[in-house]
Amino acid sequence: MGGGALLAGAAAWTRTSAMGLPEAALMESPDMQPPLFPKSGPDYQPVVTLNGWTLPHRMNGNVKEFHLVAEPVEREMAPGMIAYLWGYNGQSPGPTLEAVEGDRVRIFVTNKLPEHTTVHWHGMILPSGMDGVTGLTQPGIPTGKTFVYEFDLVKSGTFMYHPHADEMTQMAMGMMGFFVIHPKDPALHRVDRDFVFLLNAYDIDPGSYVPRVMEMTDFNMWCWNSRVFPGISHLVAAKGDRVRVRVDNLTMTNHPIHMHGYDFEVTCTDGGWVRPEARWPEVSIDIPVGAMRAYEFDAIHPGDWAVHCHKSHHTMNAMGHDVPTFIGVDKTQLTEKIKRVQPEYMAMGNRGMADMGEMEMPLPDNTIPMMTGWGQFGPIEMGGMFSVVKVREGLSATDYADPGWYEHPAGTVAWEWTGALPAPASAKDAMTVVPPAGHAGHGTKG
Ligand SMILES: [Cu+2]
Numbered sequence: 001m002g003g004g005a006l007l008a009g010a011a012a013w014t015r016t017s018a019m020g021l022p023e024a025a026l027m028e029s030p031d032m033q034p035p036l037f038p039k040s041g042p043d044y045q046p047v048v049t050l051n052g053w054t055l056p057h058r059m060n061g062n063v064k065e066f067h068l069v070a071e072p073v074e075r076e077m078a079p080g081m082i083a084y085l086w087g088y089n090g091q092s093p094g095p096t097l098e099a100v101e102g103d104r105v106r107i108f109v110t111n112k113l114p115e116h117t118t119v120h121w122h123g124m125i126l127p128s129g130m131d132g133v134t135g136l137t138q139p140g141i142p143t144g145k146t147f148v149y150e151f152d153l154v155k156s157g158t159f160m161y162h163p164h165a166d167e168m169t170q171m172a173m174g175m176m177g178f179f180v181i182h183p184k185d186p187a188l189h190r191v192d193r194d195f196v197f198l199l200n201a202y203d204i205d206p207g208s209y210v211p212r213v214m215e216m217t218d219f220n221m222w223c224w225n226s227r228v229f230p231g232i233s234h235l236v237a238a239k240g241d242r243v244r245v246r247v248d249n250l251t252m253t254n255h256p257i258h259m260h261g262y263d264f265e266v267t268c269t270d271g272g273w274v275r276p277e278a279r280w281p282e283v284s285i286d287i288p289v290g291a292m293r294a295y296e297f298d299a300i301h302p303g304d305w306a307v308h309c310h311k312s313h314h315t316m317n318a319m320g321h322d323v324p325t326f327i328g329v330d331k332t333q334l335t336e337k338i339k340r341v342q343p344e345y346m347a348m349g350n351r352g353m354a355d356m357g358e359m360e361m362p363l364p365d366n367t368i369p370m371m372t373g374w375g376q377f378g379p380i381e382m383g384g385m386f387s388v389v390k391v392r393e394g395l396s397a398t399d400y401a402d403p404g405w406y407e408h409p410a411g412t413v414a415w416e417w418t419g420a421l422p423a424p425a426s427a428k429d430a431m432t433v434v435p436p437a438g439h440a441g442h443g444t445k446g
Contacts, residue, residue: 204220236392316382
């Protein structure tokens, strides 16, 4: 009897072994890939990863098998800038993993990095020995070796994966990804479009390619999925869609994500779904460090709606912070002197920094401007953590292509006043003086 059990076990092992490892799919494009609909098992609405993709799996008996390869990658952060990062299967972040509550998963992790690594499954309920903490729950996966993680997915929700091995270096180099577990009941928490992105940050000196991994606070590339505006995918939705946006934060500071045109409600954290009676309305949602927040809204207002981090320095690219403020300073004479030795010199900042948005200033190779990206009305003067939610009528359910800029109905765009301008050029010259509260009568300029 014991022999029989052993034989059955050996047979199962042989079958797995004969099939070899699942193929490790590779992604060469930084473009957003279409949703990967399930080919077997329970139905679900797959997510779309901004500038990313979902890793295909194979079924081996009742087990979903995935193969992640930790390796150095070249990631385009926006057209014109490549970063040398570490990631998985050709990109940073790694591919999104998607499965269903109740699935058993077997995840092969091959290490092609120059040092050992592990994978920690952030937020998931699993056996302690599958938790991926070097030294604590397993030895690090040595260079060139493959380890197997296998566990049951006992709850649905939004989770992430990242190394728990030399984390400071490996996460500063871009090793992270999403793990989405769909509810077993396809009707539960169902939405029409489901977008995911990770907040991450790098410190890459202008003209260079490799992040400075020792940086703790002063980053210059504030990214969604290792991309910066204008390189970040737009979030396209059909009018009437129920839309979910899942945002994970693996930077070292919080990010208040603000979306225009809508109010929305927080429906999920990495701890689980928020009960309907516990949800509250927001227009900005702060994403704490090491946490996930998902919000939902009904896309009933057509338009081009900005979505961005509300820390204004996080919507800038490659900027230095040690720059004095020049607002109101006349630099004409100084500029002439500097141009004698440096003809390309441009004075800036004496009217504010908006000139940077359209300035064609010479930059080091592999560097993108601090604020860039054009809309239908001119430069958008943003970089970093910024994208556009584009809500349009009549899109098909699987259409995520950029529909272009919004055609505003006549009379609905802010317009220039072309009538007479009254004389006062500043508030202090105004003719009407509003009296302080508690005083009767109204004054006029004396
Ligand atoms: Cu931010």
